[in-house]
Amino acid sequence: MDIDVLGPLGVRVGGVAVMPTAPKPRKVLALLALHVDRVVPVGLLVEELWGERPPRSARTTVQTYILQLRELIGAALEQDAQGVEGVSAKDVLVTAPGGYVLRGGGGVSDVVEFERLAGMGYRAMDGEDFAGAARLLREALVLWSGSALADVRVGSPLEMEVRRLEETRLCALYQRIEADLRLGRHRELLGELTVLVSRYRTHENLHGQFMLALFRSGRRGEALSVYQRLRQALVSDLGLEPSPELRRLQQAILKTTVPTPHDARSEAVNVGARDRLARVG
Structure with a gap:
């Protein structure tokens, strides 16, 4: 089955x-x-x-x-x-x-396969195998063809399951983007992150990744604008200020010269931003 x-x-x-x-x-x-x-x-x-x-x-x-x-x-x-x-x-x-x-009878379940691949990807991240992590997490995310149980009118128990699954999807996506950032693929991520921060307008981790990708692409002003839009959304929607980690990233971007292609991992940004991203993941 x-x-x-x-x-x-x-x-x-x-x-x-x-x-x-x-x-x-x-x-x-x-x-x-x-x-x-x-x-x-x-x-x-x-x-x-x-x-x-x-x-x-x-x-x-x-x-x-x-x-x-x-x-x-x-x-x-x-x-x-x-x-x-x-x-x-x-x-x-x-x-x-x-x-x-x-009874599954030894058949394939996409959610079981997703959890297996994502787990392998997380272990690769822990071992600093960023290329392997990006590949495994990308394979896991490809298994999603839409929202979980997209054509089922869910009641309370299924709604809880759908929320859980969507959260695991978002976690895998965040970790895959983090692996790509560690591999220096910041420019390739800009289009994807533009869509994601629009969809998840108060998600601090994704906004932090977008800020870092923009900064490493030589677009410091846009990176700072992303922070300001996030802050406005957090204050208006939730009555919250950005986290200390994200504020430190903003300050690091303010104080650091825009990196050249050969200096994409500027030490000042890495100390504040990469450390934050590693801990949040």
């Missing part, structure tokens, strides 16, 4: 899609897919489907949705010429004490 959640929901058995069209069975499948090979309690499914006010028939209705999913899985198994003989839908979507388990 192959599972995609980093974008539109996709579940396939032997290449055959298992995808209910009704919103509530899709929610059930999404929760099961996110927790592949782990028990999903019936109570969690009920909360996802109806929130804090489930109907009296909630558990019976969940059983009905499970039966519908098993029918789709069974139809997919019949079409799978390479499938294991004797495997039934009940072997794939298993009833367990207190809930249900979707």
Whole structure:
């Protein structure tokens, strides 16, 4: 079974899609897919489907949705010429004490693969293998084809999962940009960072990286303007001032001569900015 959640929901058995069209069975499948090979309690499914006010028939209705999913899985198994003989839908979507388990059967889950590659990338960063880190984190991020569960109407439990996944995506993105900065790719990052700081208008780490990339590209005035826009957004949206680390980066840029191409890692900026970025990551 192959599972995609980093974008539109996709579940396939032997290449055959298992995808209910009704919103509530899709929610059930999404929760099961996110927790592949782990028990999903019936109570969690009920909360996802109806929130804090489930109907009296909630558990019976969940059983009905499970039966519908098993029918789709069974139809997919019949079409799978390479499938294991004797495997039934009940072997794939298993009833367990207190809930249900979707068995992955050794298939590929994009979220599991993302977490594996991102973890390797973080370890490469820790070992100062910046080229390896950039490559691994880039491979991890390519697995995202949109927002997590983009085509599912999420309830509270799934919304929490989506937020968690989006945060892991942003963390991997930040670390990949940091690796590219360590490799001197500041000019190549300017377009990407322009979009990111517009999307995340109060994200200090990304703004710090944008400031550093601009400064190293010989655009000190623009780097300082990024700081001022961030400060205005933080004050107006959150009532906060920029962090001490970001203020130190601003001061380092103010006091340091714009680097030439052969001096892109100006020591004064590196002391304030690179140290800040390394700690925040």
